[in-house]
Amino acid sequence: MKKRGQGSWWCGQVTIPVFLASFAVTAAAAALSDDEAAVIQELKESLSVDDGTWNPMMDKCKWRGVHCDIPQSSVLGVIIADFNLSGFLPASLGNLTNLQVFDVRGNRITGPIPDFKGLVNLLYLLIDGNSFTSIPPTLFDFNPTLTRVSLDYNPHLxxxxxxxxxxxxxxxxxxxxxxxNLNGTFPAVFNNRNFPILRTLRLMSNHIYGKISLGRLPASLETLCISAGPREGHGGASAPAPCPEKHF
Incomplete structure (x- = not known):
């Protein structure tokens, strides 16, 4: 287990799609639409990014962590993990309709999680290790392309x-x-019909109870991690019970 960010503990690492790396190199030629530029500016103001890397005099596609698609002049990735940011996420993020990766792990962001309506191309939603205070019931209604979701260590929900x-x-x-702070019986939504290619499901250190019917779980599932509730450890930081890899 590896510690990342103040007060949060992380298991493993997430690899961001390689194709985004090319946009970081050639972003100088990109020019965002006025609408998307306004969203990125609002994000800066909402998160109080003041370390000089998001200079308002610079092209926003050259800001650290902002990855743009040159032909379409739109934002493909916002990757600002471990930037020591505080503040909140603006609802206008849903206007970044071509966004594929949103990664704000390991910061101190609070307030509600936006419903991200409009992010119909989103692949990665990574918001671990923050202090969000609410989650919309419609969070996943508009994101059919999602392949990876990580909500870990948001204990104030x-x-x-x-x-x-x-x-x-x-x-x-x-x-x-x-x-x-997940609560209730094991989510019945996790079945083979809904998730035919799900490989990893991690729900440790929550308040989940009841029986799990292994026969209903996705046939593709390789790793299932679940425990009854949070436990204290690592200097007072809540940590999950050990979860060895299991094959089904």
Whole structure:
């Protein structure tokens, strides 16, 4: 287990799609539409990015962590993990209609998680290790392309359950919601019909109870991590129970 960011613990690493790396090199030639430029500016103001890397005099496609698609002049990735950011996420993020990766892991972001309506091309939603205070029931209703979701270590969320709309995300291969106040019986939405290619499901350190019918789980599932509730450890930081890899 590896510690990342103040007060949060992380298991493993997430690899961002390689294709985004090329945009970081050639972003100087991109020019965002006025609408998308306004969204990125609002994101800067909402998160109080003031370290000089998001200079308002520079092309926003040259800002650190902002990855643009040159032909389409649009944002493909916002990758600002471990930037030591505080503040909140603006609802206008849903206007980045070509966004494929949204990664704000390991910051101190608070407030509601936006419903991201409009992000119909989103592949990765990675918001681990923050302090979000609410999650919309429609969070997954508009993101059919999602392949990887990680909500770990958001302990200030009120008790919530996996929304039924997650079944729209049939391309999921990885779903992790460790220590984020999930409550109730094991989510019935995680079955073979809804998620035919799901490989990893991590729900440790929540308040999930009841029986799990292994026969209903996705046949593709390789790793299932679940425990009854959070436990204390690592200097007071909540940590999940050990979860060895299991094959089904």
């Amino acid at each position: 009120p008790p919530w359950q996996i929304p039924d709309g997650l079944k729209n995300c049939s391309n999921l291969t990885y779903f992790s919601a460790v220590h984020c």
